[in-house]
Amino acid sequence: MNDQVMATWRNAHLQGLILRRLEPSDLDAVAKALQAGEGYTQTTAPAETWQDIRAGLAGFGEDGVNEGFVVGEGGVEAPIAFLLYRRRNRATDDFGEGNILGLLEDGVFPADGRFLQVHDLWVAPRARRRGIARALKRALEAAAASEGFGMIYTVTETTHQAALTLNEQLGYLEVYRGPMWDDVERVGLTKPIG
Ligand SMILES: CC(C)(COP(=O)(O)OP(=O)(O)OC[C@H]1O[C@@H](n2cnc3c(N)ncnc32)[C@H](O)[C@@H]1OP(=O)(O)O)[C@@H](O)C(=O)NCCC(=O)NCCS
Structure with missing residues (x-):
């Protein structure tokens, strides 16, 4: 974890909570947390099993593209929060037909096309409303700035007031509002960095 990210985390003053990089060994716990489908209509x-979700997370924490931060609490094995993200490049990535990231106009993206995409954000119910999600997103901004990524992109449902x-x-x-990969109305949001 680089110094800027750690400094940002310390500034959040979340006593007793540790920020670290996601390891592949975290992915079973991450998939089990995501299986509840919180934040999604x-x-x-058909509902996915945690094993399906785990399979979809292959590469996170080890391929250099799919990364994450995990928040741990002393004495508790499972992460109490995590933020998964991807290193993206609008100029060179293949987003697939119909993907909003391929359809948004060029002007939305930094000139060199490099941005970070939030993939998942989750905080354990018992740890919510303490500022952990905000601290994780600020840590991501610090990572983006120190690695020279000019933008962060995230998606949420239009009814998800907490995330909005x-x-x-x-x-x-907001850079997009409407259906994405299904009929649910979602919002695409960006934050310029640097
Ligand atoms: C959404 C979620 C990540 C928020 O995590 P959190 O650590 O509780 O959020 P924070 O404490 O950092 O809250 C930051 C701000 O977000 C807003 N917020 C967070 N939870 C909220 C809620 N339940 N209702 C209204 N506003 C909320 C508030 O403005 C809050 O600031 P405040 O506490 O100073 O008022 C968490 O509820 C969660 O994991 N939900 C299930 C998964 C999910 O929905 N992920 C996001 C998908 S887009």
Whole structure:
């Protein structure tokens, strides 16, 4: 973890909580936490098992593209929060047909195309409203700045008031509103860095 990220984390004054890089060995616990589907509208699509979700997280913490931060608490084995993200490049990545990231106009992205995409953000229910999500997102901003990524991109559902307020407080701006990969209405938000 680089110094800027750690300094940002310390500034959040979350006593007793440790920030570290996601390791592949965290992914079972991450997938089990995500299986509850919190923050997502239930659709008619069949519910995924935690093993399906785990399979979709292959590469996180080890391939240099898919990364994460994990928050640990002394004496507790499972992470109490995590933020998963991807290093992206609008100029060279293949986003696949219909993906909003490929459809947004060029002007939304930094000139060199490099940005970080938030993939998942989760805080254990018992640890919510202590500023952990905000601190994780600020740590991501510090990582983006120190690695020269000019933007962060994130998505939330239009009905997810907690996530919308969090992003608004942090200065994210709406760049897209509408359906994405299913019928659910979502918002794409960006924050310029640097
Ligand atoms: C959304 C979530 C990540 C927020 O985590 P958190 O650590 O509780 O958030 P924070 O304490 O950092 O809150 C930061 C700000 O977000 C807003 N916020 C967070 N939770 C909120 C809630 N339940 N209701 C209203 N506003 C909320 C508030 O403005 C808050 O600032 P404040 O406490 O000073 O008023 C957490 O509730 C969670 O993991 N939910 C399930 C998964 C999920 O929805 N992930 C996001 C998908 S886009």
